[in-house]
Amino acid sequence: MNAAARVADETFSQRAHAFARIHVGADSRALVANLDTHAELIDDGERSYPVSIDDGEAQDNAWVCSPRTTYGAYATEEALRYAPALLGAPIRAAGLGLDRWLRGARIDRAVAINNWWLSTNLYPRWRIGCAQRLLQGALQRWPGHAVWLRSLNRDDHADWLEECDRLGFLLIPSRQVYLFRDVAALAQRRHNLQIDLRLARKQPRRAGDGDIGGADYARIAWLYARLYMDRYSRCNPRYTEAFVRSWHRAGLLQLDGFRDEAGQLMCIAGIFRQGRTLTTPIVGYDTDQPQRLGLYRLLTATTFERAIASGDAINFSAGAAGFKRLRGGQPSIEYSAVYARHLPARTQRALGWLSALTRRAGVPIMRRFEL
Numbered sequence: 564m565n566a567a568a569r570v571a572d573e574t575f576s577q578r579a580h581a582f583a584r585i586h587v588g589a590d591s592r593a594l595v596a597n598l599d600t601h602a603e604l605i606d607d608g609e610r611s612y613p614v615s616i617d618d619g620e621a622q623d624n625a626w627v628c629s630p631r632t633t634y635g636a637y638a639t640e641e642a643l644r645y646a647p648a649l650l651g652a653p654i655r656a657a658g659l660g661l662d663r664w665l666r667g668a669r670i671d672r673a674v675a676i677n678n679w680w681l682s683t684n685l686y687p688r689w690r691i692g693c694a695q696r697l698l699q700g701a702l703q704r705w706p707g708h709a710v711w712l713r714s715l716n717r718d719d720h721a722d723w724l725e726e727c728d729r730l731g732f733l734l735i736p737s738r739q740v741y742l743f744r745d746v747a748a749l750a751q752r753r754h755n756l757q758i759d760l761r762l763a764r765k766q767p768r769r770a771g772d773g774d775i776g777g778a779d780y781a782r783i784a785w786l787y788a789r790l791y792m793d794r795y796s797r798c799n800p801r802y803t804e805a806f807v808r809s810w811h812r813a814g815l816l817q818l819d820g821f822r823d824e825a826g827q828l829m830c831i832a833g834i835f836r837q838g839r840t841l842t843t844p845i846v847g848y849d850t851d852q853p854q855r856l857g858l859y860r861l862l863t864a865t866t867f868e869r870a871i872a873s874g875d876a877i878n879f880s881a882g883a884a885g886f887k888r889l890r891g892g893q894p895s896i897e898y899s900a901v902y903a904r905h906l907p908a909r910t911q912r913a914l915g916w917l918s919a920l921t922r923r924a925g926v927p928i929m930r931r932f933e934l
Contacts, residue, residue, distance in 0.1 A: 568688065571838055572610050575687045578837070579604060579611040581813045582679060586613070594809070595680060596801040600628045605676060605700050607693040612677045616705060619672035625800040627680050630711065630899070631671045633737060634917055635662040637798040638925075645932060668913030673901075674701055675711040680800060681844040683740065683880045684714040685837035689722035695730055698902055709910065710902040716895040718742055719840070719878070727900040733918040734898045739929040741884070741892030743877040746870040749891035756867060756890040762857055763864035768822040775818045780808040782828045783818065786847030794850055795882070802845065807833070816845065819865035821858075830858040832865050841870055842878045859883075884933050894933070896926055 586594065586602035599621035604611045615628045626632040639658030646654055665671075676697050677684050694712070701710045712732075715724055719742070724734065743749060750756050763769075770779075781804040791799045810816035810833075820831035829852065833845025843866050848858035863879075867890075870877050879887055884894070903914050 572687065575837060576611040578815060579613050581815055582613045585809045585813060594803055594806040595625060596803055597623065598625045598628055598680065598800055605697060607696040609690060610687055613679055615675045615678040615680065617671055617673050619669045626798045627682060627800050628675065628678065629671050630673055631662065631665045632798050635665050637796060640796050640798065665913060668910050670910065670913055672708050673711050674705045674708045675713055676701060678713060681835060683842040683844065683878050685835065685840050685842060685878065686720055686723060687838060694723060694726040698730060702905065706905065709906060712900045715898045715900055716740060718895045724898065724900065730902065731904055732900040732902045733914055734900055735918045736921040736926050737897050737899055738881040739894050740881050740897045741879045741887040742895050743870065743879060743892055746867055746877060750871060753891045759860045759864040760867060763861055763868065766821050766861065770820040770822050770828060772817045772819060775811065779828060780804045783807045783831045783845065783847065786828065786831050786849060787845055789850050790847045821861055830862045832862040834866055834869060839875045840878055841866060841875050842880060896929065
């Protein structure tokens with residue numbers, strides 16, 4: 564292993580231990596109000612990873628730790644959003660039936676490796692046998708749970724997916740994310756991105772990472788909830804003021820925003836970094852403000868600026884597909900890899916059916932409607 568790779572592994576593990584100092588042994592609902600889980604660490608012999616452990620008893624858990632919510636309630640919401648109104652009643656009925664079936668199969672009795680309680684989990688560079696060592700360690704410690712790895716896509720994680728496939732993991736598509744490579748080059752070619760960057764440069768009341776603190780944390784949690792909980796879905800994680808404060812102070816979250824004339828934050832982007840990739844799990848703005856202010860464009864521009872300065876790639880997660888495509892985002896199907904060969908037959912059948920359904924029907928729908 565060369566020096567750069569060693570430093571990257573050490574940095575990843577340091578961040579995992581920073582996560583553990585916040586979350587291990589803590590009440591998860593004090594940090595994420597609608598998340599009932601607990602956290603531990605696991606290692607592959609070279610790096611430490613956070614793990615979420617769920618026993619399948621929690622109700623209405625946020626989708627970042629609950630497969631039942633991801634493929635039940637959240638999927639039903641998405642179907643209702645894009646389907647004709649006449650199909651609303653049958654979709655709701657089917658969603659309730661699916662939720663009961665997944666609950667009966669105990670799909671939420673799960674451990675998720677490298678789960679940072681975020682919509683997008685960023686991975687370290689694959690090393691030979693790392694997935695196998697993680698699987699073995701998880702099966703020894705949690706023999707009655709399915710083992711999950713979320714947020715894998717073939718553009719960034721082909722080696723991870725190939726090893727998981729060899730080990731007997733099922734691949735279950737979850738959503739379509741948008742990836743940005745060589746953002747500096749995109750900024751030269753994409754007119755919409757150029758406009759966004761110019762708009763950000765003109766703002767007189769910018770709040771950089773070092774300017775955030777004190778009462779800002781409660782405001783950030785509120786801005787995030789206005790967008791992700793009130794406008795999008797109650798299945799999203801409801802991050803609290805304590806979460807934002809703890810992650811920011813631990814260096815896990817970089818915050819960029821813009822203030823109004825009174826000094827109050829109007830919009831915020833919270834950036835999570837691993838290696839050479841950025842993602843923005845915290846995005847929020849005051850949705851009552853007029854659209855002409857371009858608050859969503861402003862806060863995404865701050866992430867583009869960081870990527871241009873550092874040469875890093877961006878995984879901008881799912882949602883706002885048209886906006887991201889216009890700025891050069893490349894769509895990529897995201898998968899969860901799940902190992903359940905050691906579990907009861909009903910759980911294996913449910914996961915096998917879910918894998919087949921999402922691959923044969925879900926992926927074509929995501930691609931057809933550019934979700």
